[in-house]
Amino acid sequence: MTRWARGEAEIERMLKSGELQAVTGTAADGGPWLTKAAATIRTAECISPSDPHSAYTLAYDAARFACVGLLAQQGLRPTTAGGHYAVQVAVVQQFGSTFAPYAVMRRRRNELEYPELPDETVEPEEAAKAIIDAARKLMEHLGFFNLTT
Numbered sequence: 712m713t714r715w716a717r718g719e720a721e722i723e724r725m726l727k728s729g730e731l732q733a734v735t736g737t738a739a740d741g742g743p744w745l746t747k748a749a750a751t752i753r754t755a756e757c758i759s760p761s762d763p764h765s766a767y768t769l770a771y772d773a774a775r776f777a778c779v780g781l782l783a784q785q786g787l788r789p790t791t792a793g794g795h796y797a798v799q800v801a802v803v804q805q806f807g808s809t810f811a812p813y814a815v816m817r818r819r820r821n822e823l824e825y826p827e828l829p830d831e832t833v834e835p836e837e838a839a840k841a842i843i844d845a846a847r848k849l850m851e852h853l854g855f856f857n858l859t860t
Contacts, residue, residue, distance in 0.1 A: 718804030722787070722856055725801060730793030733786055733856075741850055744780025748773045748843045755839070763833040764823055770839040771820040774813050777839075777846035778802045786855040809845045812838035 725731040755769035778798045782788055789797040795817055802810040816838055823833065 717806070718801070719856070721804040722801060725793065725797060726787075728792075729790055730797040731782070731787050731801060732790050734783065734788050735786060738788065739783055739786040739855070741780035741782075741784030741846075741853070744776050744783055745843065745847055745850065748776035748780065748846070751776060752839055752843060755836075767823060767833045767836055768820055770836040771816045774816055774839040774842040777843040778810065778813060781806070781846050781849060781853065784850055784853040786857075806845070806849060810842060813842055 722731065726733065751769050751773035755766045755773060758769070759766035775795060775798060778801075779788065782798065782801055787801070789795070789801075799810075799814050799817055802813065816836065823831070
């Protein structure tokens with residue numbers, strides 16, 4: 712497995728700016744993140760009929776866990792400076808449009824966390840499942856990302 716070439720300039724920039732940091736050892740294993748993502752999306756599906764707002768937040772978390780798993784598999788993780796937005800940028804830049812729905816989910820989750828109307832309607836979210844499935848397929852093809860300084 713080699714460094715993922717697509718988006719490498721952006722990942723290097725994010726590492727240098729402190730939005731991402733390098734990790735090793737067990738922190739560089741994306742598998743547990745995918746397991747967590749799968750469990751979280753199952754929980755979201757179970758509570759969706761009775762609590763759609765919480766279900767959406769959980770679906771978003773599941774998608775984020777899958778994306779963080781991809782980064783972990785590369786020996787990367789977001790910092791508090793980069794946060795959820797860094798996850799979004801890193802996966803979309805490297806892995807393309809399959810992960811673009813994460814950006815929509817992130818913004819929508821923020822709207823639900825800070826609503827203008829507390830009883831706002833929430834639609835079920837299938838994007839999280841697609842993100843988790845795509846992450847699972849990519850995982851075995853990823854190697855460590857090392858700076859080329």
